[in-house]
Amino acid sequence: MSPRVLLLLFLRRWHVRIGLGAVVFFLFLAVTGVVLNHATGLGLDNRYVHAGWLARWYGISAEAPRQAFRSGRHDLIAANGRWMLDGRLSGEKLPQPLGLVELPDIVVVASSNSLYLYGKDGALIDRLERSALPAVPVQAIGADEQQLVLKTASGSFQSSDALSWRSAPRDGIAWSRPADLSAADRDRYAQLLEPGISMERILLDLHSGRFAGRYGPLVMDLVAVFLGVLSLSGAWLYFKRKHRRERH
């Protein structure tokens, strides 16, 4: 057998072996790539996977809720950037709350740099950032005769609508204070408020190989090299066969 035929056989054999060996990776790359291209349209950037094992895998240490804020019939428990207001989850990437106040038509949650106003049905009415607040950082939130009161280093301010603010009196304010959670509640809320990772990020890490850790991208690099070898050997085999047919 001539060296050229031997090379052809060798190439064909390895073309098939690499193709079969890497078919799962290729399909995986193709599917994750297509889904990533449409991640925003599919809303994957706004969908989160909440699982303790996933957070641990990502090196995110889950924070267990220790305290609750209560005002009237409302309560708020927070952990891992997530809030549970009256048993309803409020979103992701939320700041650490400082307190909760119930006013006639709204429930107000304060963080050091923002206020969140909720309707009695739990719908978000407004979110006020630092530029809409009388002063920051907010140190405490309270209520005084149906007025919302914020305590800051520059003084205390009160408002009935969280739009216009004026100086608040020093006395007679019921400040929101945290209450300790029982051990059973702590465990229950720790599960409900597990940290979340966006589906888009998980897909991106799967696609790039980063999900598997330090060596994952190297595996994906190897798969890319295999894909290159397959393309070149496939093209070479095709043109070789075509050239041979034309000669005969």
Next chain:
Amino acid sequence: MRRAAHTPLAVLAFALVATAAHGEVYQEPAAFITEVFGKVPPPKVLWLTKDLQAEAAAILGHAPAQLRQRYWSEGGKSVWILEETGKEEPITAGFVVADGRIDHVRVLVYRESRGQEVREGAFLKQFSNAKLAQGDALDRDIDGIVGATLSVGAMERMARLALFFDRASRR
């Protein structure tokens, strides 16, 4: 294996969270309002009724995040500070509307890791004098920016929303 996964992913997670938390503040919203009116007038409020929510949702492609929209107006001009997500993080932009047309636009806070080109004057100038046409679309096409498609889309949606809110506030 698991330990190997921790370090790079934890660094990546920290970097993403740090970028998201701070963003790039080009101008504080209060400074933008002061620039327009010479002071910060008392804010006004547009309550999003069911009808307004539905129309805003049609413009945004999702339900509006909140039910009360603050704005500032004086002498026929109104200022709308809006937020809309480009890819992952919200972009905060200020829109000045006069006579049903956009007077000017500024990107105030940009939190995404790419696409900052939407804050450039050459891009934002396209919105000057834009008004709402049929179907609450802008009366012109906005040229995109390669690599910032989602941020451009977010800016366009906010421009439409600012004009729509301005119209609703005058009813």
